[in-house]
Structures are given as structure tokens and as C-alpha cells.
Amino acid sequence: MLEQIDQLGTKAKSDLAGVSDADSLEQFRIKYLGTKGEIKGLMSQLKEVPPQQKPQFGQRANALRAEIQTLYDRRKTELGADAKSSDGPLLDATEPGLAPRLGRTHVITQTMDDLIEVFGRMGFEVAIGSEVEDGYHNFVALNIPEDHPARDPLDNFYLEGSGSGQPTQHLLRSQTSTIQIRVMETTEPPIRVIAPGRVYRPDEHDATHSSMFHQIEGLYVDRKVSMADLKTTLIQFAHAYFGSKAEIRLRPSFFPFTEPSAELDIKMCVKDKWDWVELGGCGMVDPNVFKAVGYDPEQWTGFAFGLGIERIAMRKYGITDIRWLYENDVRFLRQF
Numbered sequence: 001m002l003e004q005i006d007q008l009g010t011k012a013k014s015d016l017a018g019v020s021d022a023d024s025l026e027q028f029r030i031k032y033l034g035t036k037g038e039i040k041g042l043m044s045q046l047k048e049v050p051p052q053q054k055p056q057f058g059q060r061a062n063a064l065r066a067e068i069q070t071l072y073d074r075r076k077t078e079l080g081a082d083a084k085s086s087d088g089p090l091l092d093a094t095e096p097g098l099a100p101r102l103g104r105t106h107v108i109t110q111t112m113d114d115l116i117e118v119f120g121r122m123g124f125e126v127a128i129g130s131e132v133e134d135g136y137h138n139f140v141a142l143n144i145p146e147d148h149p150a151r152d153p154l155d156n157f158y159l160e161g162s163g164s165g166q167p168t169q170h171l172l173r174s175q176t177s178t179i180q181i182r183v184m185e186t187t188e189p190p191i192r193v194i195a196p197g198r199v200y201r202p203d204e205h206d207a208t209h210s211s212m213f214h215q216i217e218g219l220y221v222d223r224k225v226s227m228a229d230l231k232t233t234l235i236q237f238a239h240a241y242f243g244s245k246a247e248i249r250l251r252p253s254f255f256p257f258t259e260p261s262a263e264l265d266i267k268m269c270v271k272d273k274w275d276w277v278e279l280g281g282c283g284m285v286d287p288n289v290f291k292a293v294g295y296d297p298e299q300w301t302g303f304a305f306g307l308g309i310e311r312i313a314m315r316k317y318g319i320t321d322i323r324w325l326y327e328n329d330v331r332f333l334r335q336f
């Protein structure tokens with residue numbers, strides 16, 4: 001009886017080797033693996049098997065069924081998977097192919113590129129600086145006094161081991177204003193630069209705040225630069241980037257490195273309500289900053305601004321939660 005199982009296995013394997021299309025594969029399945037097939041039929045013979053051989057017979061019959069099922073599945077895949085019939089071609093070579101999806105530039109990078117272009121048309125060149133800065137360039141040269149809250153360890157990502165609050169202490173820069181200093185230290189005026197880049201602050205994450213975000217700094221130094229030049233530049237930027245109907249306003253504010261200082265707001269729609277949203281800060285470069293870089297404040301004047309790039313992108317594209325910009329969900333990213 002056991003030999004009968006082996007013979008059936010040999011015959012099934014030889015039949016399967018001769019299967020060359022979906023039709024003959026289906027016939028094979030019915031003949032051996034179907035409910036009335038020969039391998040299933042082995043079990044009906046169990047009652048005729050002598051009692052001492054029954055366990056062995058059952059085990060071998062089951063093993064054969066599993067083996068033939070595996071060989072059948074493999075052949076099915078080789079022949080073109082789930083094709084039930086060989087009527088017509090298994091592959092339609094005339095079907096249009098599926099175009100692979102191309103990656104694209106992240107919306108923050110696109111925004112930075114667009115801003116570089118807009119300010120480039122106004123004569124601003126691009127400057128870049130290091131994301132790891134020292135306390136001197138992040139605070140001291142920017143006229144931020146030692147006891148100013150902006151230098152607090154709780155408000156900054158200081159790197160370990162370089163002496164808390166000291167000018168030599170390194171930190172992840174908290175603002176792109178550091179690049180103003182770096183540029184002025186190495187360049188004679190007149191200067192007209194923008195500096196886009198990442199900045200870091202341990203802010204609580206919410207719909208408009210992140211602990212890593214991007215800013216774009218602007219610096220213009222020349223003789224007789226005025227607040228009117230600053231406002232004109234910002235209005236031109238808003239109209240060129242957001243369209244001629246964009247509305248901005250300057251609100252008096254305070255930054256240690258500019259005097260006078262202002263916040264730049266733009267009108268935007270948040271949750272179906274139009275309101276003013278802060279894009280950044282700006283002002284006339286403080287004489288102490290000029291002194292720190294060796295410029296004569298009697299000769300040189302200038303304005304500076306620092307805008308949040310995420311806030312600009314959110315305003316431009318109607319994005320209501322800053323966190324979506326970092327989640328890397330392609331369903332979101334594909335929209336830009």
C-alpha cells in the first residue's frame with residue numbers, strides 16, 4: 001500500500017513536468033489535488049490498509065499532498081500566476097505601462113528656492129553659515145546682553161562641554177542673524193545678502209512652532225539706508241511672492257540688534273478666518289552691531305530682517321499645521 005503512494009507521487013511529478021500552459025495546469029490540479037482527485041482519494045483507501053500500517057500510510061499521504069501542492073503552486077507562478085485559461089495572451093504588450101512616480105523637491109526647499117529668486121531679482125546675493133555657532137556670533141556680536149533670556153540654556157540647544165553662556169560656547173544656532181555677523185566680518189560694505197537656513201530652538205511643538213525650522217535673513221548695508229527702504233523691500237517681496245493683493249504691516253517691537261525694530265505681519269486665512277500672522281522680525285541695524293564687526297556707524301547704515309520660511313510656505317499654500325511639513329507623508333508632499 002505504501003508503494004502505491006510512492007508510485008502516485010512519481011506519476012504526479014512526471015505529469016507536472018509536462019504541463020506547459022494554464023489549461024493543462026488546471027487539468028493537473030483537478031486530477032491530483034481536486035476534491036475527487038487521486039491524492040485526496042488516497043485517504044478513502046485508508047480503511048483497506050492493515051491497522052499497523054495506518055499511521056504510516058496517513059503520514060505519507062499527507063506529505064505527498066503537501067509536496068505536490070507546493071510544486072503545483074510554483075509551476076502556477078512560473079506560468080503567469082493566476083491565469084485560469086490560455087485563451088488569449090497572458091501579457092498584453094500593448095497596455096500602456098505604469099509610469100514610475102518621480103520624487104520632487106520638498107515644499108520647504110521649493111519655498112527657499114523661490115525666495116532666493118525673488119530677493120535675487122532685487123539684487124540680494126545668497127550667503128550661508130554654519131548650523132553650529134559660537135555664543136559670540138549667536139549673541140554677543142548681536143548686542144544680546146549676557147543676562148538676556150534669549151541666552152538661557154532652556155531656550156537654546158547648547159553643545160556640551162564648552163562653558164555655559166560663554167562667548168566660546170557652541171550651540172545649534174537659534175537664528176540666521178548669526179550670518180549677518182559672519183558676512184560683515186569678512187566683507188566691506190555695501191552689502192546686500194539673504195541667508196536661508198535651519199535654526200533650532202527647544203520650543204513646544206504645535207501647529208505653528210517646531211524645534212527645528214528655517215529662517216531667511218536679509219541684510220542691506222550702505223550709506224543712508226532708511227526704514228523706508230526696509231518697508232519698500234518687504235512690500236515688494238510680499239507682492240512678488242504672494243501676489244499684488246498681499247497685505248503686510250509692521251508692528252513696533254524690540255530686538256537687541258536693531259533699532260528701531262518691528263515685527264512683520266501678513267494677512268492670512270486661518271481656519272476660515274482672515275487674520276494677521278507674524279512672518280518675522282526686522283529693523284535698522286543697531287550701531288553696536290556695526291561696532292562689533294568693525295564698521296563705523298557714523299558712515300554706514302543698514303536694515304536687517306529675519307523671516308520664518310515655514311510660516312511663509314504655510315501662508316502661500318494654505319498649510320494649517322507646521323508638523324505636516326516634517327512628517328514625510330507622500331500624500332501631503334505630492335501636492336506641491
Ligand code: FA5
Pocket residue numbers: 174175176177201203208209210211212213215217255258261278279280281282283304305306307308309310311
Ligand atoms: C528672530 O529670530 C530674529 N533674528 C529676526 C530678526 C532678524 C529681527 C533681523 C530683526 C533683524 P523671531 O524670534 O521673532 O526673530 O523669529 C523670526 C520668525 O521665525 C518668527 O516670526 C517666525 O516666523 C519664525 N519662528 C520663530 N520661532 C519659530 C518656531 N518655533 N517654529 C517655526 N517658526 C518659528
